[in-house]
Amino acid sequence: MFTLQVKRYGMLPEQLAQKVEMQFISVKDGLQVLAIQVRDTMRQNVINSIIRDGSTGNLVRAIEYYIEDNVGGGRTVGIGSIPELNYMAPYWYLVNYGGLSSIAARGESLYGYFGTMIAHGRPNASMRGVNVSGAKIATEKFTPMGQGGYRMTPTAPIAPKNYIEKTSNWLMGVIRIHYNGWLHRTKSFSI
């Protein structure tokens, strides 16, 4: 007669399921942290590329992260919503890729704002043309609603800031160090 002894090693299926679920939550949280970091890096890349005073900050504010839970448990993270960018900062595309603005392409002029280099300073006529590469500045003053402004005819292209590509470059470095493996297996990330 034999005595059969059955021993169980490892976790119960319920425990395993619980552990997997905990890790999944951890991955989800990690992805959200990464999304915030990517958003902040992209915003910083835009800020770093500002050349002169008087930025509205609209592009920086328009860059936000979005997280969507997919059917089946996956999670997608996106940085920047094109409709929102088009609404808040329609020049986002031109700033990133560079080129001639439509005004410059048509050879027209517009009223430019030339702020002082002092924070919250009033427009300063002596600053006209400063740091505006290639722009021809006329002396005709334009004062809608008391705001100082000067007509300018842009002729130089907008230099590409490539804030999207720079952020992508940074993200790939981060993935290479910290996230390689699970990110590629389980999640998608888009900029």
Added chain:
Amino acid sequence: MSYFRVSRNVELSLLYYIETSLNADWTGITVVKTFKKAYHKDTALPIVCIRLSDTSAVRQEVGSDTLDSRYLLILDIFSTSDGQRLDLADYIKDKLKNGWIHYDHSHASGDNTTLTRIANGRDMVTEFTSDTKIEFGENVDERDQYRHTISVRARHTNS
């Protein structure tokens, strides 16, 4: 003699490689390094503008003082037609995929017009990060009408 550092050499090596390749296989393509030159009225289309946009570096291993750098290289194509844009983009990608010779550049003090090149390893593309048409819509400047951008991450390996 003035010797250029790695980042500058990576950029100039790619520029030299693409310029040499285009001169051998195409006719009349201008290769420039700056956006300003690409838009200069004396620079005729088609144009390829090559520049190093960004660098990211990590330590090669724990405790190492060697950096493993990735260079973000951007190639802007300004074409005269949509077909030429696609052909040029495909050609350039084909050239990039196998890497290129890395040259250390230098010039005699006081004479920065003549560069001396000495081969020193290769530059390899690790990732193609973008390959897309730039669309500004209609009624744009001729340079912006048929534009394409390719961006790659590359690394330098010593021989």
